[in-house]
Every structure is written in C-alpha cells, then in structure tokens.
Amino acid sequence: MTIKINGKDVTLEKEVTVKELLEVQKVEMAEYVTVQINDEILDRKDFETLTVKEGDVVEFLYYMGGGAI
Amino acid sequence: MNFTNEQMERYSRHIILKDVGVKGQKKLLESKVLIVGTGGLGAPAAMFLAAAGVGTIGLVDFDAVELSNLQRQIIHLTKDVGKPKVISGKETINEMNPDVDVVTYKEWVSSANIKDIIRDRDYDFIIDGTDNFPAKFLINDACVLMEKPFSHAGIIRFQGQTMTYVPGEGPCYRCIFENPPPPDKVPTCKQAGVLGVMGGIIGTVQATEAIKYILGIGELLTGYLLTYDALAMEFRKIKLPKNKRCQVCGENPTIKELIDYEQAVCDLKS
Numbered sequence: 489m490t491i492k493i494n495g496k497d498v499t500l501e502k503e504v505t506v507k508e509l510l511e512v513q514k515v516e517m518a519e520y521v522t523v524q525i526n527d528e529i530l531d532r533k534d535f536e537t538l539t540v541k542e543g544d545v546v547e548f549l550y551y552m553g554g555g556a557i
Numbered sequence: 558m559n560f561t562n563e564q565m566e567r568y569s570r571h572i573i574l575k576d577v578g579v580k581g582q583k584k585l586l587e588s589k590v591l592i593v594g595t596g597g598l599g600a601p602a603a604m605f606l607a608a609a610g611v612g613t614i615g616l617v618d619f620d621a622v623e624l625s626n627l628q629r630q631i632i633h634l635t636k637d638v639g640k641p642k643v644i645s646g647k648e649t650i651n652e653m654n655p656d657v658d659v660v661t662y663k664e665w666v667s668s669a670n671i672k673d674i675i676r677d678r679d680y681d682f683i684i685d686g687t688d689n690f691p692a693k694f695l696i697n698d699a700c701v702l703m704e705k706p707f708s709h710a711g712i713i714r715f716q717g718q719t720m721t722y723v724p725g726e727g728p729c730y731r732c733i734f735e736n737p738p739p740p741d742k743v744p745t746c747k748q749a750g751v752l753g754v755m756g757g758i759i760g761t762v763q764a765t766e767a768i769k770y771i772l773g774i775g776e777l778l779t780g781y782l783l784t785y786d787a788l789a790m791e792f793r794k795i796k797l798p799k800n801k802r803c804q805v806c807g808e809n810p811t812i813k814e815l816i817d818y819e820q821a822v823c824d825l826k827s
Contacts, residue, residue: 495793520738529733529800547795549733549782551743552711552718553689 489542506535515548522549558583564656568610576774582610586656588771589613591680593666593696595642596620597756598710598763599686600632605764607650607657611771613678614650617662618642629753666692668815671699682767683707686760690737691818697722697730698815701805706770708763708778713744715752715787717759720778720797721766727780732800732807737818752787759785 490499493513500512506525510518523530524547530538540546560568560579571577571585590611592599595618606614620642622633630642637645643661650659662674666687675683683705685696693709700707700722709730710719722729762783769775782795805812 517742520743522733522735524795524797527796527798529798531802532735549795550716550718551690551734551738552713552716553693553743 491540491542491544491546493546494548500540503539503541506530506538506540509540509546510535510548513548520551523547524549558586564610567654567656571609577772581772581774584771585610585768586612588682589615589678589680590682590684590767590771591615591617591675591678592684592686593617593692594686594688595630595632595646596626596686596688597629597712597751597753598760599684600630600646601757601760602684602686602764602767603646603650604632604653605761606767607654607659609764609768610654610656611767612656613658613660613680615660615662615674615678615680616643616646617664617666617674618646619663619665629751629756631757666695668695668817671695671815672703675699675703675705680705682770684763684767685709686756686763689820690743691820693730694737694818695815698805698812700724701729701731702813702815708766710759710763712751712755712759713749715755717755717785717787718782719759719762719766720782721770723770723777723779728797728799729803729806731805731812732803733782733797735804740819755785755787758787 490497506523515521525544568582571582572579588611590606592603595616603614622637622640622642622645624638626633632649633645641663643663647659647661650657660678664670683700685693685707687693696707704724706723708719708721766777769777780797782797784793801808804810
C-alpha cells in the first residue's frame, strides 16, 4: 500500500501501526516527533493501536529550536 | 501623521504598492513589534522591520555579542563583540532608519517578566527568535493567554520551520508540540550547527508575517507550518489543525499560568 509521508510517496508491504511506521521509517528520536495523519494530530497514546491505511497523508513534525545563541 | 519628503522617498517602493500605499506605511510607522532573541532569526527580522519603517521595535536579549554569532547574526558587527546584543541591535537600527524607536530589554524572558515586557508598549505582534524550548513555550503560552499574535520559528543545520499564531484563528505552537522535549534530547544550533543563511530565510519570513498582519493583507501562516530544507531547496506548507486537546488553547485548557521549564544544561552560561 502507498501512503504519503512528508509529501513523498512511500510504499509499505502491509498495514502497520504508527509506532511501527516510525520504526520502519527509522525516524530519529521518534518519542519527540509529533505525528499528524490526514489533518489530525494524533494523541501519543494511540501510536501503538492506530494503524496507517492506504492513501493516508502522514506528516512527521519535528521540534526545531535554534535562532539566537 | 504627515510624511516628510524624506519619508516619502524612503518608503516610496512601499507607497507605490497598491496593498500598502500611504495608509499602509502610516500603519507600519505606528506599529509596535517585539522581537525576543536578537540572534540568527531576530537579527534579520529586526533589520527588515526597521527598514520597512515599523515605528517601534522592542529587542529582548540578555546575551552579549560573540565572534561565533557573526556568521549569521547580521545585525551585529565585528566591532560589537562583547557588547550587549540589544545595544548593538539598537545601534544598527538607528543608523539604518532614524524613524524607528528601539526599546531594549537586556533580560532573559521568564514567567516573571514576559507579560510586563509585552505590556510595556502594548506590542501588536511578537516574533519568537529564541534558541531554546523553555522560551518558545513561554512565548506561546504568554501570547495565547494575552491574546497576542506571534510568529514561531526554529532553525537547525539546513532546516527551518515557522508558523504564525493569531488568537482565535488557528492552532498555537502547543497544539502541535505538547510540551518541551526534555533538556538535552533535541539538539540546539550550538550543538548541531546551523548554516548562517537559515536565519535570514526564516527570520525574513517572520518579518513578512508581522508586516502582513499589521497591514491586514494576504494569507498568514495561521494554521500552517512552513518548513524549509535548504539542501533539497524545498519549502513545504503543512496544514495544521487546531488540537482540541491542547493544554493552553484547547477545549479544556489546564495551563492558566506561565511555566518556567528547565533549560538544557549545556546551554546555560557558566
């Protein structure tokens, strides 16, 4: 199945949970990444149960500090 | 307010714009923008807002200029090393545009002072140009609680992001990022590095948002996160929903007072 992650098409062999998706995609510091699917920000506690479906539009949103120092 | 001949000439490229005109330029001269952090993001933001004729610019920063700042913080010059950043920033702005009244706050922002700083001149718009998460969440919460619009931004390595909060119109920073990451878990520019131009791109977007807000023109980055990847040379505008679970602007907000979060140890000055 194909989904979109941060604007790019990604093909997955099977349906996975959000937690598994973060692992498969090798997202660094996944515990600090906000996940949005189809314009909805997920509750972290749903990562283990919620599965990603064909055609889902997924955004990984990262903390970004920086600016002054 | 009547424009002098010099002002008519100085702002002529604005005045000729249908969406700005004499009326818009007057709005800019009467507007007040607070810039928290006079560094990578705040420096270019402050310079473009000053050049644009924003009449009152508040600069907040406790730091002094260091040589390693000059690779990106273009408001400070080599001769300014050692000088408080707010003073160096004020001097550069005064030389660039004498129309601008620069108000300096040589302080770190905290729950104890941020509301007073925002109230000091009743700023119309706030720019977050800070380098750390405790300050970013503090600015967000203060702006939500005080119903002030602000621009969030962050830069690191070759990446940048920015979003604009307008009270009642879209998500706040905390809608997207619920709490600051634990100290030392997410790298800072000091630890990870940053390409000098990143602040120029993103800080200038912040200045653009402030100007558009003041003029009441165009579409703001309200409800969007703009991300910039300099290596791929790719901008993305990600639509962001409001988060009903948001602790400060959601349906049942639990944050009613400002919070001082712990700063990463490696960022603290010894």
